Amino acid sequence: TTQELEKNFQDKVDAEVRIEPRDWMPGKYRQTLIRQISQHAHSEIVGMLPEGNWISRAPSLKRKQILIAKVQDEAGHGLYLYSAAETLGITRDEMIEQLHSGKAKYSSIFNYPTITWADMGAIGWLVDGAAIMNQVPLCRTSYGPYSRAMIRVCKEESFHQRQGFESLLVLSNGTPEQRAMVQDAIDRWWWPSIMMFGPHDAESTNTEASMKWKIKRFSNDELRQRFVDMIAEQVKLLDMTLPDPELKWNEARGHYDFGKINWEEFWNVVSGNGPCNKQRLDARRKAWEEGAWVREAAKAHAEKRVLREKQ
Numbered sequence: 001t002t003q004e005l006e007k008n009f010q011d012k013v014d015a016e017v018r019i020e021p022r023d024w025m026p027g028k029y030r031q032t033l034i035r036q037i038s039q040h041a042h043s044e045i046v047g048m049l050p051e052g053n054w055i056s057r058a059p060s061l062k063r064k065q066i067l068i069a070k071v072q073d074e075a076g077h078g079l080y081l082y083s084a085a086e087t088l089g090i091t092r093d094e095m096i097e098q099l100h101s102g103k104a105k106y107s108s109i110f111n112y113p114t115i116t117w118a119d120m121g122a123i124g125w126l127v128d129g130a131a132i133m134n135q136v137p138l139c140r141t142s143y144g145p146y147s148r149a150m151i152r153v154c155k156e157e158s159f160h161q162r163q164g165f166e167s168l169l170v171l172s173n174g175t176p177e178q179r180a181m182v183q184d185a186i187d188r189w190w191w192p193s194i195m196m197f198g199p200h201d202a203e204s205t206n207t208e209a210s211m212k213w214k215i216k217r218f219s220n221d222e223l224r225q226r227f228v229d230m231i232a233e234q235v236k237l238l239d240m241t242l243p244d245p246e247l248k249w250n251e252a253r254g255h256y257d258f259g260k261i262n263w264e265e266f267w268n269v270v271s272g273n274g275p276c277n278k279q280r281l282d283a284r285r286k287a288w289e290e291g292a293w294v295r296e297a298a299k300a301h302a303e304k305r306v307l308r309e310k311q
């Protein structure tokens with residue numbers, strides 16, 4: 001019966017046995033994984049845009065090589081994640097259609113503009129830093145293909161974070177203008193970065209089920225707190241500050257207290273009205289349309305090969 005199947009499934013999850021594509025799973029588990037993995041894939045793909053914006057303007061050959069490599073890594077992450085989601089019975093075309101029609105979400109963070117070179121460092125340090133905090137526990141997520149994809153993603157992501165911090169460290173030892181550029185980038189990226197972890201636990205509609213199924217191992221607020229604690233220390237090494245007057249070490253809690261998040265801004269961005277939402281989706285749709293000939297050529301080539309093998 002379904003009840004027995006569900007119990008059997010939960011027992012496996014509780015015993016830390018990974019769920020594989022051919023195993024029985026509750027419909028809602030499948031749906032929530034498709035939702036999360038596809039949104040994660042879309043975030044990697046859309047995430048190439050804000051940084052791609054600076055490839056042609058990187059200040060040195062070395063920085064340009066690093067930035068190109070990083071943006072390529074993100075394309076790779078998107079592709080592994082689309083493949084992981086496909087094992088659950090959705091096609092890549094369906095997922096891409098959901099992104100282009102605005103039905104599928106992707107991370108709020110990629111709807112902010114990258115206006116100075118220091119934004120590349122701030123994205124590496126803060127945005128990729130937040131991504132790792134959220135993604136390292138996903139290496140132990142209950143669904144096998146997702147957990148395995150996350151291992152490689154996290155290795156690359158930790159390189160991204162270090163290169164971002166190193167880039168800001170160099171600038172922070174530079175001229176007064178360079179130091180001001182770093183502080184300005186931190187001021188603009190800080191709050192959007194801590195919004196990446198999602199709504200507070202009380203407002204997080206998916207957390208309870210996802211924790212029970214061990215898709216998520218920690219709640220949004222737990223991960224956000226760890227991130228704040230880490231960055232509040234690292235920012236001192238840059239001799240910069242975070243734009244939060246309420247940020248303060250709380251001895252009793254053993255954590256940093258921090259100010260109120262502007263949830264109105266968050267939901268505004270999530271619902272499609274952030275500073276760059278339209279620009280990002282337009283860029284993805286344009287790339288899809290202009291890449292049609294590549295997909296057609298690849299298909300024609302594959303068909304020819306099949307014919308040739310038959311002869």
Ligand code: ACO
Binds near residue numbers: 047106
């Ligand atoms: N941006 C856009 N939407 C968000 C964000 C965000 N930063 N945070 C939460 N949401 C959405 C959720 O997708 C959910 O909407 P949905 O039910 O329509 O999907 C709604 O807000 C409520 O949030 P939760 O119930 O807390 O959603 P969930 O349990 O999925 O937790 C989280 C959100 C933490 C982002 C989770 O999906 C996750 O860990 N995803 C994998 C990591 C990921 O996607 N990272 C992307 C950015 S990092 C990068 O790509 C470099």
